[in-house]
Amino acid sequence: MLPLLVIVALLSFGSALVLPWRVSLLPAAHVHLALAMGAMPLIFGAMLHFIPVLTRSGAPAKVLAFLPLAALGAGGMAVYAFVRGDLLSPWLHAAAGLGLVAASFLAAWEMKRGRAMLGDPHPCLHWYVAALACLALALLAVAAMPLWPAERLALKRFHLHLNLLGFIGLTALGTVQVLLPTAAGRFDPKAALRLRRGLPWALAGVVLTAAGAAWWPPLAWLGLASWAGALFPLGRDWLVVYRKELFAWHGAVPSLGLAVLGFGLALAAGAVSSAGAAHLFVLGFLFPLATGAAGQLLPLWLRPGRQTEWHEGVRARLTRWAGARGLLFLAAGLVVLCGGREGFLFAVAGLLHFAVAAAGAVANRACTQ
Numbered sequence: 001m002l003p004l005l006v007i008v009a010l011l012s013f014g015s016a017l018v019l020p021w022r023v024s025l026l027p028a029a030h031v032h033l034a035l036a037m038g039a040m041p042l043i044f045g046a047m048l049h050f051i052p053v054l055t056r057s058g059a060p061a062k063v064l065a066f067l068p069l070a071a072l073g074a075g076g077m078a079v080y081a082f083v084r085g086d087l088l089s090p091w092l093h094a095a096a097g098l099g100l101v102a103a104s105f106l107a108a109w110e111m112k113r114g115r116a117m118l119g120d121p122h123p124c125l126h127w128y129v130a131a132l133a134c135l136a137l138a139l140l141a142v143a144a145m146p147l148w149p150a151e152r153l154a155l156k157r158f159h160l161h162l163n164l165l166g167f168i169g170l171t172a173l174g175t176v177q178v179l180l181p182t183a184a185g186r187f188d189p190k191a192a193l194r195l196r197r198g199l200p201w202a203l204a205g206v207v208l209t210a211a212g213a214a215w216w217p218p219l220a221w222l223g224l225a226s227w228a229g230a231l232f233p234l235g236r237d238w239l240v241v242y243r244k245e246l247f248a249w250h251g252a253v254p255s256l257g258l259a260v261l262g263f264g265l266a267l268a269a270g271a272v273s274s275a276g277a278a279h280l281f282v283l284g285f286l287f288p289l290a291t292g293a294a295g296q297l298l299p300l301w302l303r304p305g306r307q308t309e310w311h312e313g314v315r316a317r318l319t320r321w322a323g324a325r326g327l328l329f330l331a332a333g334l335v336v337l338c339g340g341r342e343g344f345l346f347a348v349a350g351l352l353h354f355a356v357a358a359a360g361a362v363a364n365r366a367c368t369q
């Protein structure tokens with residue numbers, strides 16, 4: 001399931017980048033192609049993969065695979081409505097409803113796994129539940145749009161901030177703090193405490209930024225300050241523990257580190273230009289994050305179980321030049337932020353570089369069954 005979701009995400013990201021050059025669609029169509037059809041199902045799949053690791057429990061029941069598929073269906077319906085250019089389409093409400101049901105099921109399952117554990121679950125689990133709560137609230141905002149037409153623009157801003165900073169941001173920042181030490185091969189002694197202390201800051205940052213962008217801008221500045229309370233300790237600790245790995249050309253670590261830097265820059269840029277910041281968020285944060293994480297995890301997803309030389313070899317190929325690729329993505333986001341459309345070409349080049357390596361890994365798996 002996960003390799004399939006990675007492929008769907010890569011195709012969605014790629015088409016969302018290329019389509020604006022060929023056809024004229026509502027911006028929401030490309031945005032939802034990349035984020036609702038590409039990122040949302042992948043995040044659901046990744047959570048299903050990580051929760052058993054975080055709670056030291058067994059693999060999820062096979063039937064739960066319907067959750068990423070439901071998310072894909074919801075994303076598909078939203079894209080369909082936007083491609084038709086209909087912002088009042090009933091498909092949008094059906095999509096919001098389906099997404100809400102899937103998010104609620106997933107959050108309930110995560111909490112159940114956490115409660116069933118002996119002792120406290122890993123604090124990353126709380127980041128995932130908070131992320132799904134943000135997604136649910138964002139989808140409720142979509143449902144409220146026709147009921148509260150005078151507030152449509154405010155609700156759209158509320159929806160987009162809750163989704164980008166809350167659903168994607170909290171999932172990503174929780175996950176990288178578990179994934180980066182694994183990729184570096186060295187334990188992070190402060191990760192659990194930092195995750196526990198950082199969540200209230202990050203969640204307050206999401207809510208204040210979203211409510212501020214929607215209704216009262218000064219709140220967004222408070223939100224930014226609150227985010228700093230979560231991001232500074234992370235940056236400081238990583239620079240102490242993983243400095244050598246972060247400043248490398250190869251491996252997943254530099255890509256994941258650059259993703260966190262891209263997230264911080266996109267947050268800061270959001271205070272100045274919301275359109276440019278959204279592009280920086282996608283190109284400078286999501287792309288290095290998704291390719292770095294997939295570079296680390298794809299070998300495991302292709303061949304679950306004991307780690308062998310095969311996994312090491314495939315991982316090394318997937319993350320070769322990942323530091324340079326991450327810099328290319330970040331540069332792409334900054335160029336687009338400054339108004340240069342050629343930034344999109346940098347991002348396409350980076351994605352192609354990863355896609356070729358990923359296709360090689362899948363072919364290698366098929367040949368060595």
Ligand code: HEM
Nearest residue numbers: 027028035036040074075078092095096099142156160163
């Ligand atoms: C699948 C259920 C979803 C539905 C039904 C939905 C619906 C909507 C609607 C109605 C808008 C306002 C469009 C406009 O007025 O131009 C919007 C905007 C937006 N949504 Fe969603 N959305 C969904 C999922 C997501 C997800 C999962 C994300 C990100 C992770 C997301 C990110 C955004 C962004 C960034 C915008 C602003 C787009 C722009 O400025 O044109 N949405 N969404």
